[in-house]
Amino acid sequence: MSIDTIVFFILAATSIISAILVITRRSPIISVVYLVFNFIILAIIYLTLHAQFIAVIQVIVYAGAIMVLFLFVVMLLNLGKEEMLTEKLTYKKRIAIGLAVVMLVQIIIGLTTSFGEHPNQLSPLATQIGTVEHIGKVLFTQYLLPFEITSILLLAAIIGAVVLAKKRIG
């Protein structure tokens, strides 16, 4: 049992626990905090996979921008407390858990058995492709078009957000 494996299991357990806590807390703000925590753990997992750029972007964009947005909205709406997920096991919740479990089993079976033998260790290129330099090179040559289109997408999103959230006059 090498150190890599131990580290992985600790990180994995933490992320799963924090995910469960996200969906089961009563107060939305606590859920937001746990989600931020989950994202940071995921960023660390990315680091173990030598995906430096993605890890940093994850923290900056996801944990830093999007979750802050969530926090603002929660505080703006001044929401009260909700029942905890596990307190009332209603019909709906039972079905949800059931469906999700079935789907989980299917996904695991599908992913692990479908595409032949999966590699057991990181590819030797892994350290190279995760660097900012490499990502930048690929992004602005091979994936230039999607990059530009994404910027238009962001423009649309900005306009949409502004229009939707504007206060109506009168």
Added chain:
Amino acid sequence: MVMHEYIGLVVLFPFLGFLINGLLGSKIKSEKIIGTIGSGVIGIGFAIAAVIFFQMLSSPVENRSHVIEIFNWLSVGSLSINAAYQVDQLSIIMTLVVTGVGFLIHVYAIGYMHGDKGYWRFFAYLNLFIFMMLNLVLADNFLLMFLGWEGVGLCSYLLIGFWYDKKFEKGTTNDAAMKAFVVNRVGDFGFLIAMFLIFITFGSLNFDTVFGRAAAFSVGDVTIFWIALLLFVGATGKSAQIPLYVWLPDAMAGPTPVSALIHAATMVTAGVYMVARASIFFALSPSVMLIVAIIGALTAILAASIGLVQNGIKKVLAYSTISQLGYMFLALGVGAFATGLFHVVTHAFFKALLFLGAGSVIHAMHNEEDIQKMGGLKSKMPTTYKTFVIAALAISGIPPLSGFFSKDEILWKVFDAGYWPLWILAAAGAALTAFYMFRLTILTFEGTPRWDKGKHLNELSCQPHESPKVMTIPLIILAVLSVVGGFIGIPAALGGSNAIEHFLDPIFERSNSILALGHHEVVPTEYILMLLSVVIAVVGILFARHIYLKRKDIAENLSKKYSGIHNLLWNKYFVDEIYDATILTPTVKASDKLLWKIFDVGIIDGAVNGTAKLINILSGYTRRMQAGFTQSYAAYFVAGIIIILAILIIR
């Protein structure tokens, strides 16, 4: 001019008459024109047939059979049927009888149906009937014959129920008509199955082809047995033999010319004609011949016994018809095919005469049919009386009238073939025939009048009177035929040449050779039997005269003393009631409970309505899927994903 090629005209003219009277009849206001058209077309047919007949007589024997093709009716696979007519000795005799007697009855009907509001309809139906009957007797294949067979059944229905709103016994005339049609249908079913068998066995329905190939079969062959038996079933339906005779007494609900034409002279003889035509099948099946003979004899005596106590003038004649038909089948059953046909011809004459005479009486008595309410009419209706007596003498078998020759020939042939028990039944039947015919005659025409005591006849403004000439002239002609008609079949024993039998020999040549019947020499036994049958008839007549003219009390005492038997006979052996209880009621109940309620309503309607209800329920469930809750939509997504993943994993 070779006349037999014009046989198509003989059939066509009655059809034209039907069309004219049927389509335009309601517009033609003159009864005379309708009647003339109706009778005229038959008369023309008779004339043409007569010319063909005389041409046939003058041509050599080999040249007497012709097939005239009119058109190709249908060709399906290996089955090719032509509308073609076979003109040979057998069919020409039947054609002459049908058109000749038919013509006389049409003329009679001009007078009888006078004043009826359906006058044109009557003649249209009568013409249609003649057309169908001619198709039956002239057809050269089984299918065309079956067309005529069904057609005369249809016309029988139409004509029995002609006065469709008139009450009759326990129901209406329509019930009687339906009874005739349905009972006929049972027989027709047998005919149909026989036709199917014939087609399967011989590959054709054409008479010449089938009968030619049939000769190759051995005696007692099973297929031929079934064909013959089923054909006979068809014949029992149409010709009113046991067990399918029950429709004929009820058929008396129709107008008297109908009874005379259809139920005495022509339609009921279709069965006899059919058996004679297909005689080779019967010759090849001795067991079926025996069945035919036994049923013929039993029917003869059964019907005669019922006729003994009936009080309706037409009822007695109906049972008499059934009885005489039994004699015809008895003749066919012992192999005397030509003799059976001889009796058909003579019976047509005197039975038609009897019915027309009865019609004359009914007409004069203002639709009274009960002979107990008649009597003493002989001075009021002399022509009717005289012709009626002639017919009664003929049917009783008094020489030298026609009935004697034909009936005696039958009795002799039965005895000669060795069927002594059947001979005894037939002779007993002859005695009863003489007795009840003269009971009828005496109660109707002679004795003291009983009709002026009846309440409803007291308001008569006119006394019973003789019928007009248009009705009495056919009576006279038929009486003459009843007297001389027998001379075509004088047996060798009395010095004659038995013309009709020799005439028909070529038709029955193959059958006769199979049966190994030869022409016999004249033996003394024949004379003894001849004498015996005359004596029986005379005794019957005298006995009837004694009881009903002088000592009516004997009849009443006998009926009281043997009231059980009298009741049995008067109720026709309860046959109708037995049929009703054993066959009709269970069938109706089963149809109602099982076929209608369970099958039609439950299963078929249930399936259709059930499908609709099922869809209704299912859509009720599906409707609730879209309630507007987004999370439920998401849940359906996930369910769909699960299903797709499952399919992908299984691949």
Added chain:
Amino acid sequence: MIPLNYYLTLSAILFSIGVVGVLARRNAIIVFMSIELMLNSVNLTLVAFSAYLGSATGQMFVFFVLTVAAAEAAVGLAIIIALFRNKMTVNIDEINIMKW
């Protein structure tokens, strides 16, 4: 070394936790956060594949998913705010007018 399948399993578990969150919670904001959770699990899968197969395509995909997720979060939260203004609630059980 850690087999790839471990990462895939982890990602599957995170995904299904997200699904439970989407289907079971009544608060619209929590539902949104669960959706973000699901997106992140997919990101993890993509990065894992990219590292184990030595291709940069996986990480590029993650880049764009991230961007789109950001845009979607912005617009979605704007919708929630607009909804809140009209209905005074973020309970999605009470927003059921999208039906026949």
